[in-house]
Amino acid sequence: MLTTTVCAALSAAGLAVAFLTAWRRRFVAATRIAAVSLLPVGLAMSGLVGLGGKIVRAFGSWAADLVLKPTVWAGFAVLACAVVLYVIARFAGRRSTGAASSRTERRATEPAADTPALGTSGPPARKPAAGKQPTGKQPTGSSGGDEDFSDIEAILKKHGI
Numbered sequence: 383m384l385t386t387t388v389c390a391a392l393s394a395a396g397l398a399v400a401f402l403t404a405w406r407r408r409f410v411a412a413t414r415i416a417a418v419s420l421l422p423v424g425l426a427m428s429g430l431v432g433l434g435g436k437i438v439r440a441f442g443s444w445a446a447d448l449v450l451k452p453t454v455w456a457g458f459a460v461l462a463c464a465v466v467l468y469v470i471a472r473f474a475g476r477r478s479t480g481a482a483s484s485r486t487e488r489r490a491t492e493p494a495a496d497t498p499a500l501g502t503s504g505p506p507a508r509k510p511a512a513g514k515q516p517t518g519k520q521p522t523g524s525s526g527g528d529e530d531f532s533d534i535e536a537i538l539k540k541h542g543i
Contacts, residue, residue: 385431386426388422389422389423389431390422390423390426392419392422392423393419393420395419396415396418396419396422397416397420399415399419400413400416400419403415410478411471413468413470413471414471414475416467417464417465417467417471418464420463420467421461421464423457425457425461427457427460428457428458428460428461429447429448429454429457430457
């Protein structure tokens with residue numbers, strides 16, 4: 383009797399913690415906590431907890447209870463539900479971490495919106511500073527190219543590259 387009460391209290395406390403975790407929108411962790419918290423009450427209902435030192439005599443009465451009592455079957459159903467919840471949480475946890483890592487990978491490989499794409503003709507257009515008029519001259523590099531890399535060099539020097 384005391385074992386069943388302790389197991390029910392443990393399960394109730396665990397389900398309360400799972401509810402609070404879900405309230406914080408951590409659903410995968412809440413599912414895992416709920417799965418683990420269902421174990422004590424499932425074990426108590428199925429009769430697997432509290433056999434004591436009299437294993438042989440207790441096993442005979444447990445086997446008879448297994449056939450005749452629906453509570454024992456409900457205990458196994460609760461244990462099966464705990465296993466299913468745990469497996470679902472494992473798959474959801476792998477899926478969410480895999481999706482997050484692929485999202486960060488995509489962000490790292492995609493160019494920023496303000497950077498020009500490779501292969502564009504000429505440098506990006508700049509706004510003239512206040513009080514200055516555009517002269518229409520293009521700075522000429524040593525290769526005679528039409529691109530000015532001084533901005534890129536300044537950024538690289540700024541970052542110590």
